[in-house]
Amino acid sequence: MSQPRDHWSSRAGFVLAAAGSAIGLGNLWKFPYIAWENDGGAFVLVYLVCIALVGLPIMLGEILLGRRSQKSAVGAIKEAAGKNWGFVGGLGVFTGFVILGYYAVIAGWGLRNFVMCLGWTLNGFPAQADLAGEFGLFLADWKAQFVTTVLFMAATVFVVLRGIGKGIESVSRRLMPLLMGILLLVLASALSMEGAGEALQFVFAPNFGELDINGVLEALGHSFFTLSLGMGAMITYGSYMGRDESIIRSSLVVVVLDTLIALVAAVAMFSVIFSVAGLQDQLGRSSVGMLFITLPSLFYNHVPLGSLLAPLFYILVSFAALTSTISILEVVAAYFIDERGMTRPRAVALTGGGTLILSVLCSLSLGAWGPISNFEIFPGKAGLLSTLDHLASNWLLPVGGLLTTIIVGWVLSAAITKGELVDDNTPTWFRYDLWRLVMRYVVPVAVGAIIIAVILGRDFS
Numbered sequence: 001m002s003q004p005r006d007h008w009s010s011r012a013g014f015v016l017a018a019a020g021s022a023i024g025l026g027n028l029w030k031f032p033y034i035a036w037e038n039d040g041g042a043f044v045l046v047y048l049v050c051i052a053l054v055g056l057p058i059m060l061g062e063i064l065l066g067r068r069s070q071k072s073a074v075g076a077i078k079e080a081a082g083k084n085w086g087f088v089g090g091l092g093v094f095t096g097f098v099i100l101g102y103y104a105v106i107a108g109w110g111l112r113n114f115v116m117c118l119g120w121t122l123n124g125f126p127a128q129a130d131l132a133g134e135f136g137l138f139l140a141d142w143k144a145q146f147v148t149t150v151l152f153m154a155a156t157v158f159v160v161l162r163g164i165g166k167g168i169e170s171v172s173r174r175l176m177p178l179l180m181g182i183l184l185l186v187l188a189s190a191l192s193m194e195g196a197g198e199a200l201q202f203v204f205a206p207n208f209g210e211l212d213i214n215g216v217l218e219a220l221g222h223s224f225f226t227l228s229l230g231m232g233a234m235i236t237y238g239s240y241m242g243r244d245e246s247i248i249r250s251s252l253v254v255v256v257l258d259t260l261i262a263l264v265a266a267v268a269m270f271s272v273i274f275s276v277a278g279l280q281d282q283l284g285r286s287s288v289g290m291l292f293i294t295l296p297s298l299f300y301n302h303v304p305l306g307s308l309l310a311p312l313f314y315i316l317v318s319f320a321a322l323t324s325t326i327s328i329l330e331v332v333a334a335y336f337i338d339e340r341g342m343t344r345p346r347a348v349a350l351t352g353g354g355t356l357i358l359s360v361l362c363s364l365s366l367g368a369w370g371p372i373s374n375f376e377i378f379p380g381k382a383g384l385l386s387t388l389d390h391l392a393s394n395w396l397l398p399v400g401g402l403l404t405t406i407i408v409g410w411v412l413s414a415a416i417t418k419g420e421l422v423d424d425n426t427p428t429w430f431r432y433d434l435w436r437l438v439m440r441y442v443v444p445v446a447v448g449a450i451i452i453a454v455i456l457g458r459d460f461s
């Protein structure tokens with residue numbers, strides 16, 4: 001507690017770091033495949049409504065908790081609602097530990113595909129590649145899993161060790177523009193393909209006949225994950241923010257960027273898929289492997305300038321994942337710094353080491369090591385990685401989000417939240433009363449519905 005608190009070094013610092021946290025595998029990997037699974041159009045529209053009506057209001061709530069207290073998740077919540085609510089912050093820290101455990105493994109696959117594509121670009125695309133088979137072998141190969149996961153965790157620890165301004169902010173400041181540049185190149189190339197029209201239609205033309213209630217709930221659940229809500233990441237990042245910045249403007253930029261990137265990723269991927277005759281039927285309705293298995297060969301065989309774009313694209317995936325993993329590790333490390341008085345190096349070593357162990361276990365749970373690959377707590381979710389993903393997406397984030405909403409909407413007084421949100425920097429279109437109404441009634445009902453759906457057996461992971 002004796003150390004002075006690190007802050008973002010500029011106004012853009014918070015926005016870039018928070019956008020970096022939000023934009024990640026959720027946008028590039030998960031959104032396209034759940035949009036595909038749910039037949040596009042209507043699902044996308046519902047997702048946009050969830051982002052605006054649930055995601056954005058909660059983000060304002062989380063950031064205000066952090067900025068007001070200048071403390072990370074546990075301290076911020078204790079200060080807002082009293083000691084008895086501290087467990088909500090603790091739940092967030094635990095959720096961060098769980099998510100990082102498996103997220104780092106999937107992020108490592110991005111590195112693997114980068115190296116693989118670089119090889120193909122330099123040496124030529126293999127004539128008879130069995131990519132699905134090879135990916136299966138990669139998942140079951142303990143050395144490959146171990147190496148990619150450890151590399152990714154090491155990069156994460158390295159950044160967080162350097163702190164807020166010099167670590168997280170400076171990495172986000174460099175990587176985010178690069179990421180957007182590469183994604184625009186990929187989009188331009190994909191849009192030049194003949195399937196682009198069909199892809200745009202698929203994503204943007206709603207057909208409500210195709211959407212069921214499960215799709216609505218899935219959209220709602222994903223809006224938490226993609227905006228890094230429900231586990232204290234935005235509380236923690238908000239705690240490094242000064243009072244001279246508008247929470248509303250910054251949040252809006254983050255939410256809009258996150259949404260745009262998800263849409264661009266989906267349009268680009270579907271443009272390629274619709275351009276290849278027969279592929280659509282082959283993929284069927286569910287394609288978790290779209291990003292890691294289907295796409296690489298398409299780059300080389302169909303996408304204009306694909307052999308140049310493929311390695312760039314997978315390095316983009318890794319960058320996007322890195323700016324997310326650093327935000328998760330920061331939540332966990334900041335708890336030990338703020339609440340346990342540890343120095344940053346000690347806290348990062350402890351939490352980085354702990355999550356490294358968990359993530360290595362996850363990386364071995366895809367076939368490499370029998371006992372942790374085969375057990376099943378949740379039906380149909382065999383192995384540690386799938387179990388943790390299920391636990392976080394279905395239970396921890398929605399419950400964390402609901403409790404945070406209750407604290408901000410019901411426990412904190414209107415005078416306090418108004419004081420944080422409404423000042424000279426507040427945009428004129430912002431309606432405080434409407435936000436409070438949404439936080440008190442709309443969000444709890446919507447999120448409560450997800451949790452009830454999960455209790456009744458729905459699965460969002």
Ligand code: PHE
Nearest residue numbers: 022024025026027225226228
């Ligand atoms: N928002 C990140 C993504 O879309 C994942 C994430 C979840 C990051 C929770 C931080 C906290 O990939």
